[in-house]
Amino acid sequence: MKTWKQYILLETKRMLKSLPGVCLGSLLLTACLIGIFTLFQLNSSRQESKSSPVDIGIVAKKDEPFIDWMITTAEKIDNAKYTCRFQRLEEKAADAKLKSGKIDMVFLIPENYIASIINGENKHLTIRFGNSQSTIVSFLFRELSHAASAFILDTEAGIYSMQEYYEKHRLPDKAEDELDLNLQYIKEIVSLEKGIQTEEIATEDTTPLFQQYLVSALVLFLFFRGLACSKILAVQNRAFQDKLAQKGIGYPQQILARGIAFFITALASYLFLFILAGTIMAVSPLSIPNTICTTVRGVWEFAFRCIPILLLSTSFIQLAYEITEDSMGGILFLFFSILAMGLCSGCFYPRSYLPQALQAAAPLFPVWQACRYGLSALQGSFHAPSFLYMAGCLALCFFFMALRRRYCAHIQTHI
Amino acid sequence: MEQSTTSKELTLEIQHLKKSFHHGKKKVLQDICLEAHKGECIGILGANGCGKSTLLSILAGIQAASSGSILLNGDGLFNKHKKEYISLIGYVPQECPLMEELNAYDNLKLWYCDSPLSLKDELEQGFLAMLGIPEFLKIPVKNMSGGMKKRLSIGCAVAGNPCILLLDEPGAALDLICKERIEVYLKNFKKQGNIILIATHEEREINFCDRLFVLKNGILEDFQYNGNIHQLAGKLAESERSQ
Numbered sequence: 001m002k003t004w005k006q007y008i009l010l011e012t013k014r015m016l017k018s019l020p021g022v023c024l025g026s027l028l029l030t031a032c033l034i035g036i037f038t039l040f041q042l043n044s045s046r047q048e049s050k051s052s053p054v055d056i057g058i059v060a061k062k063d064e065p066f067i068d069w070m071i072t073t074a075e076k077i078d079n080a081k082y083t084c085r086f087q088r089l090e091e092k093a094a095d096a097k098l099k100s101g102k103i104d105m106v107f108l109i110p111e112n113y114i115a116s117i118i119n120g121e122n123k124h125l126t127i128r129f130g131n132s133q134s135t136i137v138s139f140l141f142r143e144l145s146h147a148a149s150a151f152i153l154d155t156e157a158g159i160y161s162m163q164e165y166y167e168k169h170r171l172p173d174k175a176e177d178e179l180d181l182n183l184q185y186i187k188e189i190v191s192l193e194k195g196i197q198t199e200e201i202a203t204e205d206t207t208p209l210f211q212q213y214l215v216s217a218l219v220l221f222l223f224f225r226g227l228a229c230s231k232i233l234a235v236q237n238r239a240f241q242d243k244l245a246q247k248g249i250g251y252p253q254q255i256l257a258r259g260i261a262f263f264i265t266a267l268a269s270y271l272f273l274f275i276l277a278g279t280i281m282a283v284s285p286l287s288i289p290n291t292i293c294t295t296v297r298g299v300w301e302f303a304f305r306c307i308p309i310l311l312l313s314t315s316f317i318q319l320a321y322e323i324t325e326d327s328m329g330g331i332l333f334l335f336f337s338i339l340a341m342g343l344c345s346g347c348f349y350p351r352s353y354l355p356q357a358l359q360a361a362a363p364l365f366p367v368w369q370a371c372r373y374g375l376s377a378l379q380g381s382f383h384a385p386s387f388l389y390m391a392g393c394l395a396l397c398f399f400f401m402a403l404r405r406r407y408c409a410h411i412q413t414h415i
Numbered sequence: 416m417e418q419s420t421t422s423k424e425l426t427l428e429i430q431h432l433k434k435s436f437h438h439g440k441k442k443v444l445q446d447i448c449l450e451a452h453k454g455e456c457i458g459i460l461g462a463n464g465c466g467k468s469t470l471l472s473i474l475a476g477i478q479a480a481s482s483g484s485i486l487l488n489g490d491g492l493f494n495k496h497k498k499e500y501i502s503l504i505g506y507v508p509q510e511c512p513l514m515e516e517l518n519a520y521d522n523l524k525l526w527y528c529d530s531p532l533s534l535k536d537e538l539e540q541g542f543l544a545m546l547g548i549p550e551f552l553k554i555p556v557k558n559m560s561g562g563m564k565k566r567l568s569i570g571c572a573v574a575g576n577p578c579i580l581l582l583d584e585p586g587a588a589l590d591l592i593c594k595e596r597i598e599v600y601l602k603n604f605k606k607q608g609n610i611i612l613i614a615t616h617e618e619r620e621i622n623f624c625d626r627l628f629v630l631k632n633g634i635l636e637d638f639q640y641n642g643n644i645h646q647l648a649g650k651l652a653e654s655e656r657s658q
Contacts, residue, residue: 006528
């Protein structure tokens with residue numbers, strides 16, 4: 001026991017010696033993460049300003065009748081007033097703007113379009129989209145245009161049936177009735193809210209995306225930090241392992257000792273991170289609303305509550321280097337496994353974006369459970385199922401490591 | 416078991432020791448029998464891969480033998496009181512069992528924290544001083560020469576004040592000064608009535624041994640060395656061919 005305690009102390013000392021390097025690596029990693037997030041934020045805010053309101057180009061002949069009236073009417077509709085901005089353009093200019101992303105879509109109005117609708121001719125309106133930088137709004141418009149197209153086609157089919165009916169029964173005033181019907185149809189389309197009633201109900205209280213991304217960033221940071229730990233977690237030589245085993249410190253105890261030492265080292269840098277965060281919060285008006293992190297004390301409470309996540313991440317990192325027994329192998333294993341887990345666990349985007357099968361499998365990944373636990377911690381609560389799941393994962397990590405060492409010792413003695 | 420056993424009588428007996436791998440398909444040690452007495456140094460020779468290191472690691476308690484027994488002063492201690500037996504054994508493997516990033520002092524602290532010997536005393540006037548370890552106490556292991564590492568490994572191995580020292584090719588790739596230092600220490604260790612078992616290829620170490628054995632076909636054969644290195648080389652070549 002005395003030797004084991006001494007071994008833990010020496011392993012901690014050895015690892016702490018490499019702490020500056022680990023911190024530097026973590027700092028670089030944080031800088032990269034912040035850079036990516038900032039870029040993403042800038043890009044999304046640029047896209048948001050661009051799509052709110054949506055810029056729509058109208059391409060039609062200069063002397064096309066009713067176009068200006070139609071644009072003015074559309075701009076006056078309540079639903080479009082704040083969401084759409086129309087501009088008349090030449091087709092080439094419209095395409096150029098669409099390509100450069102300055103407008104979101106173009107309506108190509110065929111010649112005598114309004115007259116053709118009134119006369120019941122089948123002329124098609126074309127809506128042209130750019131295929132890059134698609135936003136949710138342009139996607140919705142695309143879907144809506146498909147729906148409207150189907151609606152128009154159905155209505156046209158009705159009108160043609162009416163024409164056939166008039167012809168068959170040789171009824172008079174066909175043109176007048178048809179004109180009247182078409183005008184009524186346009187009127188209906190222009191005031192769709194009469195045909196389709198919209199309602200809103202209060203949804204369940206969901207976690208804001210910002211909080212989700214914040215916790216995901218912390219979890220990913222704690223896991224990805226392992227990429228900078230290849231040196232301190234390099235597996236000791238076999239002779240040393242054997243000598244420890246000979247002195248009664250078996251392979252599981254060796255793994256545990258290294259795990260404790262690595263956790264202490266990781267805790268040191270983790271606390272440093274939160275000292276930094278607390279200091280920033282103390283000197284600036286920054287805070288995370290609707291969470292416990294509105295005060296410096298709250299930040300420390302959050303840090304304390306998230307220690308089980310740190311424990312899980314350190315054991316997973318240790319597992320990566322232990323089972324690969326190679327620095328580069330460990331780095332690659334960590335990088336790809338965390339990336340895959342992050343992708344499948346909705347760390348990079350909400351889980352609802354994932355395919356159905358993955359949505360069901362996501363809670364099986366430790367990263368997902370860590371995020372869930374972190375979100376609860378951010379609200380100042382304790383999520384017991386996630387905590388238990390993480391504890392199970394931790395035990396599994398140590399079991400696999402001990403198994404791996406035993407297997408390696410077995411292989412070694414068989415050569 | 417009292418450590419003072421060494422001063423009275425000490426006999427290490429290996430009886431019909433066997434070790435095989437791959438579920439008995441590869442027999443490395445067939446029938447090892449050996450008896451070593453107080454103050455004796457025994458050399459084990461043999462071709463590469465003949466099983467010398469396996470034999471030493473079994474004696475050190477790292478690997479388990481397939482069958483056979485190891486007796487100390489007539490007691491089958493290995494199976495009954497492994498912990499006590501292990502405390503009497505000092506083992507220096509081929510590869511240095513050290514923590515590379517830490518210095519010599521830290522490495523020594525690990526093995527001396529539970530030792531009956533005082534690290535401070537040993538560094539000042541004990542066998543660690545004899546090995547010249549205080550000269551490089553603060554140097555990290557990764558910056559040490561091969562000789563320094565080997566001396567430190569021996570220093571760590573004898574932390575438990577053992578009465579049996581197992582050395583696996585201790586002189587390999589060491590310079591003459593370092594070999595001399597180790598030899599002086601070993602002579603002293605032997606003089607105190609302890610037993611040394613060395614697996615070696617080095618002529619200097621062979622000359623230092625009281626008795627020599629060649630490990631051939633998994634069996635230890637007594638070898639009378641008369642200083643003729645060619646005769647010894649022939650014997651080893653024969654051992655290699657028979658593997």
